[in-house]
Amino acid sequence: xxxxxxxxxxxxxxxxxxxxxxxxxxxxxxxxxxxxxxxxxxxxxxxxxxxxxxxxxxxxxxxxxxxxxxxxxxxxxxxxxxxxxxxxxxxxxxxxxxxxxxxxxxxxxxxxxxxxxxxxxxxxxxxxxxxxxxxxxxxxxxxxxxxxxxxxxxxxxxxxxxxxxxxxxxxxxxxxxxxxxxxxxxxxxxxxxxxxxxxxxxxxx
Ligand SMILES: *Cc1c(COP(=O)(O)O)cnc(C)c1O
Numbered sequence: 091x092x093x094x095x096x097x098x099x100x101x102x103x104x105x106x107x108x109x110x111x112x113x114x115x116x117x118x119x120x121x122x123x124x125x126x127x128x129x130x131x132x133x134x135x136x137x138x139x140x141x142x143x144x145x146x147x148x149x150x151x152x153x154x155x156x157x158x159x160x161x162x163x164x165x166x167x168x169x170x171x172x173x174x175x176x177x178x179x180x181x182x183x184x185x186x187x188x189x190x191x192x193x194x195x196x197x198x199x200x201x202x203x204x205x206x207x208x209x210x211x212x213x214x215x216x217x218x219x220x221x222x223x224x225x226x227x228x229x230x231x232x233x234x235x236x237x238x239x240x241x242x243x244x245x246x247x248x249x250x251x252x253x254x255x256x257x258x259x260x261x262x263x264x265x266x267x268x269x270x271x272x273x274x275x276x277x278x279x280x281x282x283x284x285x286x287x288x289x290x291x292x293x294x295x
Contacts, residue, residue: 092278093278096285097120097265098120098285099120099267099287100122100292101286101287101291102121102288103146103295104128107135107136110136110140113291113292114140121142122142122143122286123142123143123146124145124146124147125146126149130156133156142156143162143163143286144156144160144162145164145165147201148165148166150171154181157175157182157184157186160186163175164189164191164229165229166188167191167193167201167202167203169211172188179222180222185221185224186222186224187223188224189227189228189229189267190228191203191228191229192204192205195232196240200231202230205247205251208228208255209251212255212259225262226262227264227284228248229268230244230245230267231270232268232276234272241276245269245273245276245277246281248266249266252281264283267282267286269282269286270285270287271288274287
């Protein structure tokens with residue numbers, strides 16, 4: 091169903107371990123959770139070759155619980171959080187892959203950096219301060235609306251930002267995480283190469 095080159099993150103939040111195992115036995119290895127309290131017990135219970143992605147808002151004081159095993163954090167929305175991930179990754183002797191979340195939706199409840207903030211951030215030397223994180227790309231959520239043209243415009247804005255930032259960032263900067271069950275086709279058309287899909291796979295929550 092997905093075009094080649096697009097990674098599927100199976101969003102298993104609220105679903106029990108046996109449902110995740112079904113998908114695992116069908117070959118899926120990348121799973122996304124949005125809460126630390128739910129992710130940690132699932133990590134402990136399930137096969138160790140699962141790649142766990144944290145996709146929801148992350149509080150700095152919870153980073154330490156996932157730092158030993160998380161494979162990608164999609165939702166870095168402040169430099170304070172980035173600094174804490176760097177610190178906890180250092181303690182574990184790891185380098186943690188992260189995405190910076192961009193705020194483009196017309197909704198107040200969503201998190202992320204404004205596009206201008208990211209342009210400034212990457213143009214500065216700040217990046218060198220975080221030896222234990224690898225910034226792999228950007229993540230964004232579009233406004234929850236049926237207006238496809240608005241969703242497409244928001245994804246397109248993030249894709250353009252991704253290309254701009256890429257010229258300042260290293261070669262590891264190659265992940266653009268956009269698209270959920272309702273809008274992944276639009277996201278992929280706009281250049282997404284990682285989609286986070288929950289309800290289409292596991293049913294409604
Ligand atoms: C829940 C969630 C998804 C998946 O949503 P579906 O509509 O179930 O596909 C994707 N991204 C984030 C950040 C989520 O919290």
